[in-house]
Amino acid sequence: MKNTHFGILFLAFFFVFNACGENKRPASSEAAPKDSISDDSLLTLVQKQTFNYFWDGAEPVSGLARERIHIDGDYPENDQDVVTIGGGGFGVMAILVGIERKFITRDQGAERLSRIVNYLEKADRFHGAWPHWLHGPTGKVKPFGKKDNGGDLVETAFMAQSLICVRQYFKDGNEQERKLAEKADMLWKGIDWNWYRKGNQNVLYWHWSPQYNWEMNFPVTGYNECLIMYVLAASSPTHGVPAEVYHQGWAKNGAIKSDAEQFGYKVVLSHNGAPGSVGPLFWAHYSYLGLNPKGLRDRYADYWLLNKNHTLINREYAIKNPKGFKGYGENAWGMTSSYSVDGYAGHQPGDDRGVISPTAALSSYPYTPEYSMQVIRHLYEDLGDKIFGKYGFYDAYSETDNWYPQRYLAIDQGPEVVMIENGRSGLLWKLFMSSSEVQSGLKKLGFEFDH
Template sequence: MKRIPLCAAVLLLFSLLACKNKPAASSDKRPASASDTLSDDALMDTVQRRTFQYFWEGGEPYSGMARERYHIDNVYPAGGPEVVTSGGSGFGIMAILSGIDRGYVSRQEGLERMDKIVTFLEKADRFHGAYPHWWNGETGKVLPFGSKDNGGDLVETAFLMQGLLAVHQYYVNGTSDEKELAARIDKLWREVDWNFYRQNGQNVLYWHWSPTDGWAMNFPVHGYNECMIMYILAAASPTHGIPATVYNEGWAQNGQIVSPHTVEGIKLHLRYQGTEAGPLFWAQYSFLGMNPNGLQDKYCPSYFNEMRNLTLVNRAYCIRNPKHYTGFGPDCWGLTASYSVNGYAAHAPNEREDLGVISPTAALSSIVYTPEYSLQVMRHLYGMGEKVFGPYGFYDAFSETDNWYPKRYLAIDQGPIAVMIENYRSGLLWKLFMSHPDVQNGLNKLGFTYTK
C-alpha cells in the first residue's frame, strides 16, 4: 500500500496530540524565556512526554515500530518514513513503557501498541533469529543498511531484545492478555541464535551476517563501545547462550580492554576503541535496561563511575572548547553520534571528531550520571525555544557556529532521552530489565556483581 505523504495539517495534529492530558505543571505552551519558571520535575516531564510522542504518535502506523528518522520538512535523502529500525524500536518500546506507567496513555492502549509491535516482529524478516537493522514497516521485508548489510545485525538485535525483555517483565504477572504477550516475547527471545554469530565457533561475536554475502562484512566486536549489552544477552540466552570464554576472549580480549588513562584530567579505566574517550552513546545504549549502579566485573570496578567519568570528559572538553565554537559551555555540551553539518557523524571529545555540533541526546541521556549538569543543559536548550524543540522533543542536532538548526529526528537518539529521564526519576526500566531471571543468569555466568 502506498502511503500518502504527511502534510502540514497532520504535523499540526501531532503537535496538538503531544500535549494531550498534560498536567498544568508540565505545560509546554510557553515563551522561550519561561524555561526558568519550571521546576526540575516539570521540565523533565515536559521533555519526556514530548520525546515519548516520537514513538507513540510518530510511530510507523502499520507496524507500530519506530521510524528510523522523521523529518519535519518531509525530505528524506535516503529512505523515507516507511523505514523502521530494530535498535531504535528497542529504545522506543522502553520509552512507551515509561509513558504507560506515567499515564501518558492508558494501560490498554499501551498493550494494544505492544501487541502490534510483537505481531510485526513475529512475521518480519529474521536471520538465524536475529533481526536486520532496517525493515520496510509496511511489509516486514529487510531494507539493506549497506551493500552487504542485508541480514542479521546482532548489535541492533540486542538493543531490541533489551527493550522486549523489559516489556516481558512489565506484563508477565498481569492480566491474561498481558501474560500471553509476555509469552510471545519470550518465544522471540529464545529464537535468537547468538552462537551462530560466533562464525563457526570462534570466541568472539560478529556484528553481521548476510544471506547473500555471508560473513563478508567481517566485523568481530571487541570492547569498549556501545555493544556490551550484546555480550550480556548472548550469555543470558536460555537456548543459545554463549560460554563466558566468548566474553573474556572476544569482548575483553583477555584483559586488553583494561587501559587506565587520563583525559581532560579525568581518570578512565577502560580502553575505548580508536580514541581516548568515545562519543556519549557508548555510555548509554547498553545501560538503558542494564543498571550501571553497583555493576562491576573483573575488568571494571564500577561501570557507573566509568560512564560518569566518560560523561564528565565530554563535558570538560566542550567547556574547554579548543576549536572555539559558538555556544559551547557549561550549559551547552554533548558530543555523540547524530546528524551533522556534513551528513551523519560520531562526534567525540577530540579535535578530529568535534565538528561544532551539539546533539541534545548526549547530555540529556546522561542525566543518570550527571543530573545537575544534564538538567542545566536541558533548561538551556528548552529556553532556546522552537529552533531546537519541536513536536517530538528536541531535534537531533544543531550548530550555532554554522547557524544550522535542522528540524529532524532520529529514533536511536530520541529513545535514550525518554528512557534515561525515566530511569533517573524512578529507575523503572532498570528495575524491569534487571529483574528478568535470564538476565540475572547471564550476568552471574560472566562474573558480574550488581545491585539487585
Template sequence: MKKAVLIVILFLLPLLSCESVRPVTFKGDLRKATDEQLMTKVQQDALKYFWDYAEPTSKLARERYHEDNIYPQNNKNIITTGGSGFGMMSIIVGIERKFVPRKEAVQRLTTMADFLENSDRHHGAWSHWINGETGKTVPFGKKDNGGDLVETAFLVQGIISVREYFKNGNQEEKILAQKMDNLWKGVEWNWYTKGGEKTLYWHWSPTYGWDMNFPLKGYDETLVTYILAASSPTYSIDAETYDQGWTRNGTYTTNQTKYKLSMYVKHNGAEEYGGPLFWAQYSYLGLDPTGLSDQYVSNYFDLNKNHVLIDYKYCVENPNNWAGYGSNYWGLSAGYTRNKDGSVGYTAHTPINDNGVINPTAALSSFPYTPKESMAFLRFLYTEKPEFIGSAGPYDATSIHYDNWFTPRYLAIDQGTISPMIENYRTGLLWNLFMNAPEIQEGLKKLNFKSTKYNIK
C-alpha cells in the same frame, strides 16, 4: 444537530487518544517550571516520536522522522530494530507517567510483537532495517542485508523490559509478555560466533555470509550484546567468548586518565577522550551500571560517569572556540550534523571529531551520570533556545556557532534514549525491570559480573 455533533465527538475521542500522547505536562512559562516538570516535559515530548510518528502498520519506530518532509529515497516506511527497542522502553515510561493509556499501549505493543514474529529473521536475529509494511529485510548496505546482532540486542533490551513489565498483569498483558518471551528466545546468539570462534560477530548475510567480518570487541556501545548472548536460555555463549572476544583477553583495560578522570577501558578509536556519548547509553537503558563490576572493570557506573564528564569538560574547555559551548550547552554523540557546505550529514561527534554541532540526546540521555550538568542543558534548551525544539522534543542536531542552525529532523536511535535514561535517573524503572529478569541475573553471574544493587555475587 446537537445530537449529531455529540455522536461525532464520541466517535472521535478514542481515535484521538490512540493517535496522540496526552498533554499532561507543565503548560505555563517554562522559565518558572521546576526541574521535575522540565524532565517530565522532555520525556513526554520524546515519546511522541514513538507514539504519534510510529510506522502505521507495524507500530514500530521509523528510522527517522523529518519535519521538513525530505526523506532519503523518499521511503517513510523503513523501521529500525534498535530504535524500536528503545521505543518500547519509552512507551513503558509513557504508561508510568500517564502520557498514554495502559490498555492502548498493550494493544500497540502486541501489534509490534506480532509484526516482529512474522518479519524476516536471520538465525533469529532481525536486520537493521525492516520494511514496516511487509516485514521484509531492507539492506542497510550492499552486504548488510541479513542479521544485525547489535541492533537485535538493542531491540531485545526493550522486548525483555516489556515482558517483565506485563508478566503479572491481566490476561491480555500476560499474552503480550509471552509473545515477547518467545521473540527473545528465538535469537540464535551462538550462531553469531562464526562457527565457534570465541567472539561475537555483528553481521551475517544469507547472500554474503560473514563477509562484513565485524567482530564485537570492547570498548564501544555493544556490551549488552554479550550480556544477552550469555543470558539466553536457548542459544547461549560461554564466558570464554566474553573474555576472549569483548575484553580482548583483558587487554582492553587502561590506566589512562583525562581531566584527572579514570577512563577504565580503551575506547575503540577514541582512546584519548572516549567515544561518542551513546556508548554510555545504548547498552545501559536496561543494564544498570550502578554497583556493577566484573574482573576487568571495578565500577561500570564510574566508567560511564567519567566518560560523560570528560566530554562535558572538553566542551566547557572548548579548545576550538565554538560559539555557545559551555556548562549549559554541551554533549557530543552520533547523529545528524552540519556539513561544511551547510547541508545535513551524519557523523559520530567526539572531542576528536568536533565540528561545532551539539546533539541534544548526548546530555539529556546522560542524566543518571551527570544530573546537574544535564539539567543545566535541559533548562537552557527549553527556556533559551525554543527554536531547537520541535514537535517531538529537541531536534537531533543543533549549533549556536552557525547562527543557531538546526535540522528539523529526528532519529529513532537518538530520541529513544532520552525518556528511558531520564526515567532511570528518576526512578530506576527500566533498570529494575531488565536487571531483575531471571535470565539476565544468571547471564551476569556466568560472565562473573557482580552487582551490589541487585545482589549478584
C-alpha cells in the same frame, strides 16, 4: 561505528492529541510558563514530547519507530517506510515509560506493544536476529548497505533488551498482557546468539547475510556500545554462549582495560579508536537502557565510574572548548553520533565539528543529573524553538554555523525518554535487572551487581 543515530510554539505541539482511537490520551493540565516551570515538570514535558516520536510518529503497520522523521520534509526516497530495530527497541521501552507517566493508558500501551511483537514474529529474521532496517509495510529486510542485508546482532540486542522489559512489566497482568509477555519472551529466546560466533569462535560477529554470509567480517570487540549484546548472549537459556566469548572476544583477554585519563578523569576502558580517547557518548547509553550500571562491576571495570567519567569528560571538553566553537560551555555540552553540518558523524572530543547533540547530555541524566539539567534548561529557555519541536529537541545543532535542522533520529530520541526515566525512577533498570536469565548471565561472566 555504523550506528546511524522554544517559545510558545511548542505548546501547540504539546497539546495536539487525537480525539479517538489508540492515539487518544488523557487530558493534560496546562504547562507552566518557561520561566517558572520546575525541574520535575520540565523533565516530564521533555519526556512526553519526545515519547510522541514513538507514539504518534510510529510507522503505522508495525507500530515501530521510523528510522528518522524530518519535520522539514527533506526525506530520502521512501524513507518514511523504514523502521529501525535498535531505535524501535528504544521506542518499546519508551512506551513503558509512557504508561508509567500516564501519557497513555496501560491498555493503549499493551495494544501497541502487542501489535509490535506480532509484527516482529512475522518479520524477516536471520538465525533469530532481525536486520538493522525493515520495510515497515511488509516486514522485509531493507538493506542498510550492499552486504548488510541480513541479521544485525547489535541492533537485535537493543530490541531484545526491550523485550525482556516488556515481559517483566506484563507477566503478571491480565490475559491479554500475559500473552504479550509470553510473545516477547518467545522472541528474545529465539535469537541464536551462538550462530553469530561464526563457527564457534570466542567472539560475536555483528552481521550475517544469507547472500553474503560473513563477508561483512565485523567481529565485535570492546569497548563501544555493544556490551549488552555479550550480556544477553551469555544470558540466553536457549542459544547461550560460554563465558570465554566475553572474556576473549569482547574484553580481548584483558586488553580492554585502560590507564588513560582525560581532564583528570579515568577513562577506565580502552574505547575503540585512538589510544586514551573516548568514543561518542551514546556508548554510555545504549547498553544501559536496561542494564543498570549502578554497582555493576567485573574484573575490567566499575561501569558506573566508566559512564559517569565519559560524561564528565564531555562536559569538561566543552568548557575548555579548545577549538573555540560558539555556544559551548557548562550549559551546552555533549558529543555523540548524530546529524552534523557535513553529514552524519560520530562526534566526540577527537572529532569535534562545532555540533551539540542534545541526546548526549539528556541521556546522561542518571550520571550527572545537575549538569544535565543545566543543559536541558539552556536548550529549553535560551535556544527555544530553534531546537525544540513536535517530538522534543531536534537531533543536533551548531551555533557556530547557525545550523538548526528540524530533524529527528529514533536512536537519539529513544535514550532521552528511557535514561531520564532511569534517573528519575529506575523503571527500566528495575525491570531488566529483575530477569532471572540476566542475573544468571551476569554471574556467568563474573559480574558483581547490587540489585
